[in-house]
Amino acid sequence: MPSDDLEAALDGVISRFNLGEYEISAYLAVLQHGELTASEIADRTDIPQPRVYDTVRSLGEVGLVELKESRPMKVIAIDPRESFGDIQESLDELVEDLSARYTAPAREPEAVSLVKSRPTILRYLEDIIDAAEYELLLSLTPSLLDRFEDTLRRRREDGIGTEILLSPAGDAPDPEMFDYDAVATTVKGRRGITTPVVAVADGNYSMYATRESVRGAPDRYGVIFNRSELGFLVSGFLNTVLWTTADTIATADTELPFPRRYGTIRRCISDLVALEGEFYATIEGRNVATGDSWVVEGRVGEVSFGPNREVATLVVETEDGPVDVGGQVAAYEDIEAYEIRVGRDAPPSA
Known part of the structure; x- marks a missing residue:
C-alpha cells in the first residue's frame, strides 16, 4: 500500500x-x-x-x-x-x-535498563521466559500466569526447571482446576498485593517491576538486569525475601531428571535436600580468594539451608579434599559458583 x-x-x-x-x-x-x-x-x-x-x-x-x-x-x-x-x-x-x-527493535538491553512502559515491561518478561536455558524463577500475578500460560507450558516441555510465586495467593487458581505441573516444578502463593513482579533466567538475565507498573501506572517502573553480576541481586531477593514468606500451592509429581543445570545455588540446594541418594557435581566459578577461574568436580557431601534460606551450604568432596561452594559474590566459601551441574552417577561434563 x-x-x-x-x-x-x-x-x-x-x-x-x-x-x-x-x-x-x-x-x-x-x-x-x-x-x-x-x-x-x-x-x-x-x-x-x-x-x-x-x-x-x-x-x-x-x-x-x-x-x-x-x-x-x-x-x-x-x-x-x-x-x-x-x-x-x-x-x-x-x-x-x-x-x-515494521523493523524489530534490538531486544538486547544494557547492563541495567529502566523502563516505564507497561507493554515494554511485559515484552521483557516474555523475553526472559523465552531466554532461559535451564532455570526460571518467577514472581507473577495470577493474571500474568494466565497471560503467559502457553509460553510457560512450552518452556516446561523444553525441560526448564521453573519455580513460580503467585500473589495475591487468594486469587491464584485452585490446584484442582489448574494444571500447575504443566507450567512449573514448584508453585507458591504469597499473601498481599504489594509483591513485585520478578523474573530470573539462569541466574543472570532478570527483571524487577513494581505491581503498579504492570497495571500501567505512569509513575512506576521496571528494571532490567542483563549481567550476572547484577542479576544475582534480583535472584537473591526472590529466594530469601519472597520465596520464604510464601506457602506451597503445588509441586510436580514427576521425578526430576538428571543431570541438571543450576544458575542459583539456592535452587540447587532446594532440590537436593528434598531428594534421596548420592549426587555428583561439577561447579564452574572462580576462587573466592584469588579470583582465578576454577572448575570443581566431585561427590556432593553436604547440602543444607539456614533459617529463611539466607545461608545455603553445598560441599563437594574432591580428590584434594572438601570444597565449600557459594553463590555469586560468595565470601566465606571456597568457590563462587557461576553454574552448577548435578548428576546421579558421576560429575557431569562442563
Missing part, C-alpha cells in the same frame, strides 16, 4: 474509533435497548439534553446507529457485526501493511 493510502487508512480507522465519552455512553445505551428517543437517552445516561442530538448524529455519521427522522427522532441500534464488519476488514489489511514496514 503506498504511503499516502496507508496514512489515509490509518487515519480512517483511528477516527472511526475516536468516540468521546458522550458517544460511548449513548451507543451502549442504544445497543442495550435496541431503540431509544433522544429524551430516553438523556434519562439513561449523564449526557445533557442539549448535547444528545449532536451526540447521536455523530454516531449515525460513522455508521454505528440508524437515525429515524420522526417526531420524536428515534435512534436505532445496528448489529455491531454489521457496523464494524468493514472496519474489521480494513483493520486486518492495515495491520498487514503496517507489519510489512
Whole structure:
C-alpha cells in the first residue's frame, strides 16, 4: 500500500474509533435497548439534553446507529457485526501493511535498563521466559500466569526447571482446576498485593517491576538486569525475601531428571535436600580468594539451608579434599559458583 493510502487508512480507522465519552455512553445505551428517543437517552445516561442530538448524529455519521427522522427522532441500534464488519476488514489489511514496514527493535538491553512502559515491561518478561536455558524463577500475578500460560507450558516441555510465586495467593487458581505441573516444578502463593513482579533466567538475565507498573501506572517502573553480576541481586531477593514468606500451592509429581543445570545455588540446594541418594557435581566459578577461574568436580557431601534460606551450604568432596561452594559474590566459601551441574552417577561434563 503506498504511503499516502496507508496514512489515509490509518487515519480512517483511528477516527472511526475516536468516540468521546458522550458517544460511548449513548451507543451502549442504544445497543442495550435496541431503540431509544433522544429524551430516553438523556434519562439513561449523564449526557445533557442539549448535547444528545449532536451526540447521536455523530454516531449515525460513522455508521454505528440508524437515525429515524420522526417526531420524536428515534435512534436505532445496528448489529455491531454489521457496523464494524468493514472496519474489521480494513483493520486486518492495515495491520498487514503496517507489519510489512515494521523493523524489530534490538531486544538486547544494557547492563541495567529502566523502563516505564507497561507493554515494554511485559515484552521483557516474555523475553526472559523465552531466554532461559535451564532455570526460571518467577514472581507473577495470577493474571500474568494466565497471560503467559502457553509460553510457560512450552518452556516446561523444553525441560526448564521453573519455580513460580503467585500473589495475591487468594486469587491464584485452585490446584484442582489448574494444571500447575504443566507450567512449573514448584508453585507458591504469597499473601498481599504489594509483591513485585520478578523474573530470573539462569541466574543472570532478570527483571524487577513494581505491581503498579504492570497495571500501567505512569509513575512506576521496571528494571532490567542483563549481567550476572547484577542479576544475582534480583535472584537473591526472590529466594530469601519472597520465596520464604510464601506457602506451597503445588509441586510436580514427576521425578526430576538428571543431570541438571543450576544458575542459583539456592535452587540447587532446594532440590537436593528434598531428594534421596548420592549426587555428583561439577561447579564452574572462580576462587573466592584469588579470583582465578576454577572448575570443581566431585561427590556432593553436604547440602543444607539456614533459617529463611539466607545461608545455603553445598560441599563437594574432591580428590584434594572438601570444597565449600557459594553463590555469586560468595565470601566465606571456597568457590563462587557461576553454574552448577548435578548428576546421579558421576560429575557431569562442563
